[in-house]
Amino acid sequence: MARPEDLLRPMPKGLYCEPGDFYIDPVEPVDRAVITHGHADHARPGHGVVVATPQTLAVMAERYGPDFAGRAEPLAFGETVVRGGVEVAFAPAGHVLGSAQAIVRGLGQKIVVSGDYKRRADPTCLPFEPIACDVFITEATFGLPVFRHPDATAEANRLLASVRQFPDRTHLVGAYALGKAQRVISLLRLAGWDRPIYVHGALERLNALYQREGVALGELRPATGLRAGASAGEIVLAPPSATQDRWSRRFADPVVAFASGWMGVRARARQRGAELPLIISDHADWDELVQTIAEVDPGEVWITHGREEGLLRWCELSGRSARALRLVGYDDEDVDGVGEGAP
Known part of the structure; x- marks a missing residue:
């Protein structure tokens, strides 16, 4: 039986799928990238191939110009692409226009990478969709109980x-x-x-x-x-x-x-x-993070970019298997620049 790490594992450039030979939201240019959404800390230019929702590709073109990648491959919600025996699909993340969770299936495993997400109603993007999986990789930007956002x-x-x-x-x-x-x-x-x-x-x-x-x-x-x-x-x-x-x-x-x-x-x-x-956030607060993990009910929780320790401790107290990935290169918010393509 393959381990989840055989399908997807953290690397210095980001989450890497070796069987499919692609990265998810890599922090450096790579040959093939699956991008969850258009914020500059997740969607960088210079990749050989970018797989993303049509809206995210449009965002990247606006911010970086039409030649932001060697080739853009749109993948709409409800569609699936297969590479190296690995299936990749998207589900809405509720973060910004076109934002998606990446669903990766292969080697008998199903891993969902949340990207950035929120659970509040937002007329500017599709709402988050909980997806049952073996491993749920969640952000933890507001991963402490003190963070409870008002309406x-x-x-x-x-x-x-x-x-x-x-x-x-x-x-x-x-x-x-x-x-x-x-x-x-x-x-x-x-x-x-x-x-x-x-x-x-x-x-x-x-x-x-x-x-x-x-x-x-x-x-x-x-x-x-x-x-x-x-x-x-x-x-x-x-x-x-x-x-x-x-x-x-x-x-x-x-x-x-x-x-x-x-x-x-x-x-x-x-x-x-x-x-x-x-206090208007496009990220899940503490209650929404734990609510989402309970809804998805994965076999394992992997926690990345944010207040990992607090959510890790909650998982341990709840009897859930969890680990902190400690990926680097992701900011708490979008780029704070006046120009669309500010670094």
Whole structure:
């Protein structure tokens, strides 16, 4: 009987499947890569072949240009590709547009690699789908019991309450370009904000991609034409780094907000200069992580990139076989750059 490690094992470049000769989310260029989603710490350019959902391939093309890989091979949800006797398929991860869990079958084993995921409702992407498996490889970004995220709709309502309270100020919201910005916009629309939302130029291309993929974002306008005299009472979205640079000085006494799961940590909020921290996360919190493991009910749990020790201890106390992979090269959030292809 083959071991799970015979099918998929951690290597310096990432998770490697030797029978199929491919990596999942490799941190360096490889001959063949299976990519779970388009965030820059998981989807790097320069691979020979990239297998990903059509939406993730579109994201990579927007961020890195059409020649981001030697060849792109789209794999839609519900489809399967076979290489070296190993089957690879995708299931929705609920993280960002096109995000997927990688399902790897071979040698009598079924391993699911979660990639980054969340369990909360999000109109900008397909919801997470629990997949029964022998080994579940889960992220652990918020893998400590202290991380319990509030309802994202309530956080959007907090932002709108602040707009009503300070109508003479601009509300400048820091949000990462892929996934977070579009989710914040959608939350605001669901909360009743039907006025134009102004966006930094670094967000425009991915906003347009989401709209082409059928995600309704309402009326968006470039923030560059919005001056201090006209910006009072408006909502502006920008990459987090732009909320602290000269670009932000054009707005009327801005209330700086920042949308992230880390905003529940006061030191992080202070570091970001956030007057209005918004706890809106695209990762599973502690309760969602343990809920997911219980639902999937795998024979083994492998834990990667994040607070591995806390989730490892929970698995041990729950009588579940678990190990920490301690992969390196994955960040807690998307790239904090104003340019689409920032490293």
